[in-house]
Amino acid sequence: MSQNLSILSKARAEYQPKLPVALRNGPLKVTIEKGEATESVRDQDAIKSLFPNTYGAPVLSFGESENPVIMGNEVNVGVVLSGGQAPGGHNVIAGIFDAIKANQGGSKLYGFLGGPSGLENAEYIEIDRLLMDQYRNTGGFDIIGSGRTKLETTEQFDKCIETAKKLKLDAIVIIGGDDSNTNGAILAEYFKSKNVSCSVIGVPKTIDGDLKNEYVETSFGFDTAVKTYSEMIGNIQRDANSAKKYWHFIKLMGRSASHIGLEAALQTQPNICIISEEVKEKGQTLGQVIDGIADIVAARAAAGKNFGVALIPEGLVEFIPEFGVLIGELNEALAHHEEEIKAAGETPEMVVVMPKYLTAESATLLQSLPVSIQAQLMLDRDPHGNVQVSLIETEKLVIEMVAKNLAARSDFKGAFAALNHFFGYEGRCAAPSNFDADYCYALGYSAAVLALNSMTGYMSSVRNLTQGIENWQAGGIPITMMMNIERRHGEDKPVIQKALVELDAAPFKYFVERRDQWAQEEAYTYPGPIQYWGPTEVADQTNFTIKLERGAM
Ligand code: FBP
Numbered sequence: 001m002s003q004n005l006s007i008l009s010k011a012r013a014e015y016q017p018k019l020p021v022a023l024r025n026g027p028l029k030v031t032i033e034k035g036e037a038t039e040s041v042r043d044q045d046a047i048k049s050l051f052p053n054t055y056g057a058p059v060l061s062f063g064e065s066e067n068p069v070i071m072g073n074e075v076n077v078g079v080v081l082s083g084g085q086a087p088g089g090h091n092v093i094a095g096i097f098d099a100i101k102a103n104q105g106g107s108k109l110y111g112f113l114g115g116p117s118g119l120e121n122a123e124y125i126e127i128d129r130l131l132m133d134q135y136r137n138t139g140g141f142d143i144i145g146s147g148r149t150k151l152e153t154t155e156q157f158d159k160c161i162e163t164a165k166k167l168k169l170d171a172i173v174i175i176g177g178d179d180s181n182t183n184g185a186i187l188a189e190y191f192k193s194k195n196v197s198c199s200v201i202g203v204p205k206t207i208d209g210d211l212k213n214e215y216v217e218t219s220f221g222f223d224t225a226v227k228t229y230s231e232m233i234g235n236i237q238r239d240a241n242s243a244k245k246y247w248h249f250i251k252l253m254g255r256s257a258s259h260i261g262l263e264a265a266l267q268t269q270p271n272i273c274i275i276s277e278e279v280k281e282k283g284q285t286l287g288q289v290i291d292g293i294a295d296i297v298a299a300r301a302a303a304g305k306n307f308g309v310a311l312i313p314e315g316l317v318e319f320i321p322e323f324g325v326l327i328g329e330l331n332e333a334l335a336h337h338e339e340e341i342k343a344a345g346e347t348p349e350m351v352v353v354m355p356k357y358l359t360a361e362s363a364t365l366l367q368s369l370p371v372s373i374q375a376q377l378m379l380d381r382d383p384h385g386n387v388q389v390s391l392i393e394t395e396k397l398v399i400e401m402v403a404k405n406l407a408a409r410s411d412f413k414g415a416f417a418a419l420n421h422f423f424g425y426e427g428r429c430a431a432p433s434n435f436d437a438d439y440c441y442a443l444g445y446s447a448a449v450l451a452l453n454s455m456t457g458y459m460s461s462v463r464n465l466t467q468g469i470e471n472w473q474a475g476g477i478p479i480t481m482m483m484n485i486e487r488r489h490g491e492d493k494p495v496i497q498k499a500l501v502e503l504d505a506a507p508f509k510y511f512v513e514r515r516d517q518w519a520q521e522e523a524y525t526y527p528g529p530i531q532y533w534g535p536t537e538v539a540d541q542t543n544f545t546i547k548l549e550r551g552a553m
Helices: 007-013 044-050 088-102 116-120 129-135 154-166 180-193 223-245 259-268 276-281 284-301 322-342 349-357 360-370 371-379 392-408 433-453 506-520 544-549
Strands: 030-034 060-062 076-081 106-113 124-126 171-176 199-204 247-252 308-313 418-423 457-464 475-477 483-488 493-497
Touching: 007 171, 044 483, 044 493, 060 433, 076 116, 088 129, 088 171, 088 433, 106 116, 116 154, 116 180, 124 392, 154 180, 171 180, 171 433, 180 493, 199 322, 199 433, 223 247, 223 259, 223 308, 223 433, 223 475, 247 259, 247 392, 259 308, 259 506, 284 308, 284 360, 284 392, 284 506, 322 349, 322 360, 322 371, 349 360, 360 371, 371 392, 392 418, 418 483, 433 457, 433 475, 506 544
Parallel strands: 076 106, 076 171, 171 199, 199 457, 247 308, 247 418
Antiparallel strands: 030 060, 060 475, 106 124, 457 475, 483 493
16 A cells, blocks of 8 residues: 655655653653543433443543653554544554554554444554555545444444454554544443453544543644635635625535634634524524625625625534424425325425425425425435435525525615535645644554553543643543433433534634624635644644633633
8 A cells, every 4th residue: 555645745754743741752651640530521320330340430641751661562453543534643543653663663553444344344454664654744544544334233342352352452542533432432341341451542533623621622633624724715715805796605514513614714704604503592593594694795785895705614504493393304204205205206396295294384494495405405315314414505505595685685786696615525634734743643642552551441632732742731531521411313322522612612702702893894814824834833823712712812
């Protein structure tokens, strides 16, 4: 396996990620300080009963050790990449690789192919130095691939045990989002209950930025992805402000939470940015959201400005209460009356049949939508027959509805020429920023230290991220500590709490204080491309979200 290296990749391969002080002398010269026994964030009794072997473990903090270096034992570690790509994944693997090789040159790192199914079905490669060196500081997950198989059944767990035994694994590192880390914790508990002496350790990954809490300051990949989108948004803003003839509606990835949209807004200061969590909190209807956008378009037009930039989060429609009801009713109708609805033919004919299975409110909402969106809602189904919300072209929906809204205003005398964009895949595999390159390498290195010390059910953690790398604090957080019970697919499940945008937290407040000014003025900022070399205040910058959340600006 080899990859074609660009000039940047070749030069970047030379970059040596920086490590927190405690890890700089190698994995053998690390002390582990154990905190108090921990509790889950909520539902303590229920979580404790589900995790009798791993619940309550202490938070671990790594420190520098004065001990002389004695060669450690050889270990075998397996690594799996789970879910959507996020910049820096290769550096997590490099961190694990370098740490276990520094511990003992004969240690082996296995990479499971194509995500969790590779672990389940024992499809793997050994990652050697030659292979590893080609992927250092590069974006993507292509060294071993990723996948979205969920490891959640006893049968799957038993197959993982077979894999662990076959490869004599001391540890499995699961690099994933909230669901994958939840399942990692369940796997750790299962291994313990079966006396399988293989640790399971998680690493927080997702560009969406929704896997974070008091101990996990950010998920890796968010920084790079948002900087990439912000560069593109800045470029579009400059074009809009030069040509002065288009409105650009840009949908930004982020399946559920609006962290990406909010951070991109803080970096670029657009005229409009919708935050799904705010829409939900205010109980806004789609009509009200559209009205608010149209008001800004109209006010700018009145000032002679028929142009602007609006950011729309990918998950918006799911946060609009009436839309959630409509989607639920559509799923029900299609599940119970599929034949009749299908027999009616495709939209617009379907639209005539469907409403009789909907409440009056949902029928009205459906019929108010552009026909293309009605088709997406009724025809694009996932393998379980449900509406595929992530495929709804929200940016086009918004444009059509704003145009209709403006056309109905007798006092609107401006022009509304709108273009749509969707930024998502453009950022998920970008070459990691220095922040993500360093953070990921440190997360991987810490995961290896946890593995070498037989710690299981932990998430690798690096904290104090806004304080300069010399102050970064590496360690491990028990995954059960982040859990609560939530209703999923009709069942109560232990899950890691998803972190949505908090409306009383500093990043959102910062945005709210400025957005009215940004709406009417061209306060645009143009962040430009990620800088990999140069002054530290340029090349090693983190992002607004983490700085505001941590009180660092
Ligand atoms: P993860 O939660 O697995 O990190 O993936 C996040 C994400 O990038 C979302 O932002 C997006 O909605 C989704 O993946 C798209 O996934 P896919 O590429 O599988 O369609």
